[in-house]
Amino acid sequence: MRGNRIRGHGLAGYIVLSVFAVPTLFPIYVMLNMAGKDLFQYTLRPLLPTFPYHFENYLYAWQFLARSFFNNLVIIGVSTTIVLLLASMTAYALARHSFPGKRFVFYAILCVLAIPATVIMVPQFMLVVQLGVVNTLFAVMLPYAAHQSLVIIVLYTSFSQLNESMFEAARIDGAGHLRIFTTIVIPLSKPILAAMAIFEVWWLWNDYAWPSLVLSSARLRTVALQLVTFVDGMAIPQPGQEMAANVIAALPIVLLFLFSMKTFISGITSGAVKL
């Protein structure tokens, strides 16, 4: 790493960072540790590790979560696909063509970034009521699919940097938009598309308030909703199973992170800064 050749061996840095790493990771320890406890172990020693570790808690939690995992899969799969497809079409049009009204379209998309999605929640709710989709997965998917101006702007920047000579050559060969799009734009933009896909999945997996407003049926609940009801809706609280459910809910994003660390970080940072 650069910038390391300063005097002093930085021992203080190691100490400070190690000390603060403990509370930083404490909630994660709490979750993993508690997820393996039965009620007796929990009552006796909630914080220290106990043996045996009850893996069957995960089985119970999974039964409780399975349906909501399926709902998340549908919601996030559909809305991420729509966002990436439509946003890259729009970004392609804006980045590689000039046409009357281009500035207007560009600023219309840019200005959406200044409209806080959470703050227009009430009229958005009225809208999904008027569209008659309240308490269906569409009520969640439609606003998610519409939340794409950020992705358009990021893709626009990336598509603008592609070399014009390739487009020139393709056009001379008589290639239409579709062929240019599928043979040049998409293949050359895979990294940024992957980063945006990860950003979408991360962000949608995190969302709680909107789905909690528009989904009232238990069978439609997303994972986040189901987690909160797990605690609120239990007759006899089973903290171990509850935490096991939390571990399972965190797992998809954790795996996504571990298998694509670089893309994950670049996706989240480029996305969240403009969110």
Added chain:
Amino acid sequence: MMDKPQVLAGHRSARRMRDVRIYLLMLPSLVLISLFFYYPAVSGFIYSFTRVTTRGAVWAGLANYQRLLADTRLIASFGNLAQIVVFNVIVVATMPLMAAVLMFRMRNPRAQYAFRLMYVFPMVVPMVVMIIIWRWIYSLDGGLNILLSLVGLESITRAWLGDRQLVLYAIMFVNFPWMGGLNFLIYLSGLQSISEELFDAAIVDGVGPVSRFFLIELPLIRDQIRLLVLLTVIFWLQRFELPLILTDGGPGWASMVPGLRMYHSISRDFNIGYGSAIGTVLFILVFGMTMLQMRLGRRRAAADNR
């Protein structure tokens, strides 16, 4: 680049065809964005002047805004929000910055990588999961009370989220030590983009670790600090999941924030007009901050191009 006629005879019509197709490419995005962002932004403003009943909206003039100004509990919730925002601004300008600077200065790349991983990890765990864990930490037989009893402080153990005086501080204290995640990553990448020659020159000049921070690192990541401060303000102005899941604004109204009150206008009282009025006020606040951020961002981009 539009003037590349393939067939000279049909030049005009071919060109127009292509234009139409370009608009068609953008149409789905524009329809969705207009319907779910521009339309609600306008309709919410209109709703704020109405009373919405099951039979439709009735014009109510400024009644919602009058109620808003007279609603002492709502005004108090703006006070809560202000405390939360100020606290988080102070935190975001210090704690993750410290972590990033210390990590940036590590010599051993492997140690640096390990620490980076540890401090990024809280961002990877979904927010709702983190909030549920913190709710347990704060509960009567939860982690915080256990730790306090261990060090002999049984006397101050309590149900932290049930205490009117302390609940707001408990909400601020979530995610202690506030070092990990996105903020820290943004600082770190800012530090890593500083030219190495500056540090070499500093070594030649015999600059110590403390002056190095104030003379080089701090001035050169001032943009990141400003960006994160603004993002933090915008985030807390509109996000309310934390009080929603932890306390639902309680006990009483002790941890209420305006965003949560707006959420309750749908989920509890179905008072669309009043909720829209609160939304409009928040909208103006967030919009102002976003404009500020965009302007600073543009100025920064202009400075970079120079």
